[in-house]
Amino acid sequence: xxxxxxxxxxxxxxxxxxxxxxxxxxxxxxxxxxxxxxxxxxxxxxxxxxxxxxxxxxxxxxxxxxxxxxxxxxxxxxxxxxxxxxxxxxxxxxxxxxxxxxxxxxxxxxxxxxxxxxxxxxxxxxxxxxxxxxxxxxxxxxxxxxxxxxxxxxxxxxxxxxxxxxxxxxxxxxxxxxxxxxxxxxxxxxxxxxxxxxxxxxxxxxxxxxxxxxxxxxxxxxxxxxxxxxxxxxxxxxxxxxxxxxxxxxxxxxxxxxxxxxxxxxxxxxxxxxxxxxxxx
Amino acid sequence: xxxxxxxxxxxxxxxxxxxxxxxxxxxxxxxxxxxxxxxxxxxxxxxxxxxxxxxxxxxxxxxxxxxxxxxxxxxxxxxxxxxxxxxxxxxxxxxxxxxxxxxxxxxxxxxxxxxxxxxxxxxxxxxxxxxxxxxxxxxxxxxxxxxxxxxxxxxxxxxxxxxxxxxxxxxxxxxxxxxxxxxxxxxxxxxxxxxxxx
Numbered sequence: 340x341x342x343x344x345x346x347x348x349x350x351x352x353x354x355x356x357x358x359x360x361x362x363x364x365x366x367x368x369x370x371x372x373x374x375x376x377x378x379x380x381x382x383x384x385x386x387x388x389x390x391x392x393x394x395x396x397x398x399x400x401x402x403x404x405x406x407x408x409x410x411x412x413x414x415x416x417x418x419x420x421x422x423x424x425x426x427x428x429x430x431x432x433x434x435x436x437x438x439x440x441x442x443x444x445x446x447x448x449x450x451x452x453x454x455x456x457x458x459x460x461x462x463x464x465x466x467x468x469x470x471x472x473x474x475x476x477x478x479x480x481x482x483x484x485x486x487x488x489x490x491x492x493x494x495x496x497x498x499x500x501x502x503x504x505x506x507x508x509x510x511x512x513x514x515x516x517x518x519x520x521x522x523x524x525x526x527x528x529x530x531x532x533x534x535x536x537x538x539x540x541x542x543x544x545x546x547x548x549x550x551x552x553x554x555x556x557x558x559x560x561x562x563x564x565x566x567x568x569x570x571x572x573x574x575x576x577x578x579x580x581x582x583x584x585x586x587x588x589x590x591x592x593x594x595x596x597x598x599x600x601x602x603x604x605x606x607x608x609x610x611x612x613x614x615x616x617x618x619x620x
Numbered sequence: 621x622x623x624x625x626x627x628x629x630x631x632x633x634x635x636x637x638x639x640x641x642x643x644x645x646x647x648x649x650x651x652x653x654x655x656x657x658x659x660x661x662x663x664x665x666x667x668x669x670x671x672x673x674x675x676x677x678x679x680x681x682x683x684x685x686x687x688x689x690x691x692x693x694x695x696x697x698x699x700x701x702x703x704x705x706x707x708x709x710x711x712x713x714x715x716x717x718x719x720x721x722x723x724x725x726x727x728x729x730x731x732x733x734x735x736x737x738x739x740x741x742x743x744x745x746x747x748x749x750x751x752x753x754x755x756x757x758x759x760x761x762x763x764x765x766x767x768x769x770x771x772x773x774x775x776x777x778x779x780x781x782x783x784x785x786x787x788x789x790x791x792x793x794x795x796x797x798x799x800x801x802x803x804x805x806x807x808x809x810x811x812x813x814x815x816x817x818x
Binding site: 377380381384385387388391392397398399400401402403405416429437438439440441448449450452480481484485497498515518519520522529569572573574575576577578580581609610611616 | 623632641656664683684685686688697699701702703705706726727728746747748749750751752753754755757771772773774775786788790792798799801802803805806808809813814817
């Protein structure tokens, strides 16, 4: 399984040093849309940084986040084995790419130095009947991770009832509260459902989708389109300097809920929306 | 776009001449500091001579870089800004106690810091969020680090030499803040979009 480890190290390198084409295209559009001024200047530097990072194979952003894996694992493969390979690959990638060591012990405040620690990296397994192992890696900076919000509807303070219009209000509130602190233009993932833990992961999973993906129930697609327009009217703009593009895309998904519960989680991702996939087998 | 050039350490006069919206290119020595450094300086208030780098007139960069240790010292790989708001509860005291003249970061800061900046003569320089490689190429060298082992490399205080490091003045020493303006403007739209709810 030495080769899988090498594959994961390479996945780390690719995800840390380059952006998916759909994200980069939207950022180029955002640059084109801005009028002359500091927001446009800043977007110009952002685009230059993206191409420079790719060319010189250096991390786009110094915050390479909490490595988060979403894995579809075939029945015959041991999850424990995959986990230990990921741990070894994480140590190696931290040294080689390099990644910033981001795992800090809660009790001693010591940084482990290699991005591994108690439940770090974060790994979500899903067993499948497929014959291949599919590994999605997300490197999400924590400036934007901190900008995320969880809501429990109804939320009277924002006038959000238990319906899709209430969800709409939650998303607007989250972006308004984030202002420019999480490095806009943002990509958003929204999860709706029964429990707090479930909606958080569901929201984050949405960030793995292409931001121009338009599949699923038409009511959700319509809400996404409406929100994209409304959020950009907030005028927070690139990097929070004020301007036309605050959000480049969002995806929403839902689960069934409990009669007593209606949770909404909004996961905010910075412009450097770094994700990548390795299919093994 | 008009560009102002600045060289550290900054004088009170240089800081007073800067206004919100100015584009600046900064050169000279700067220090970094983020969560751990702020908590430490705020709570322990070490004397200036216990800190190996000069903070009087200094520019403090909210940055947790990727630094590689090499035989000849340290090499910076990537070094963009971190979110400044997290140190809002500490910064006012640190500006006043140590005589900082500039803060580089991203996302802006709040009222406490804005007030301290006005009282003490200090500005907030917003650099390009996430542009870690572009900015690293404008950091000529990492001179030395303080608390590297104890705080970990991302959270240590690093002394760096920068050349033509780009930033935009978003909070000036006269009490103006671009962030306040953007927040107020978005508040109007926010209220409209939420209907009667907010």
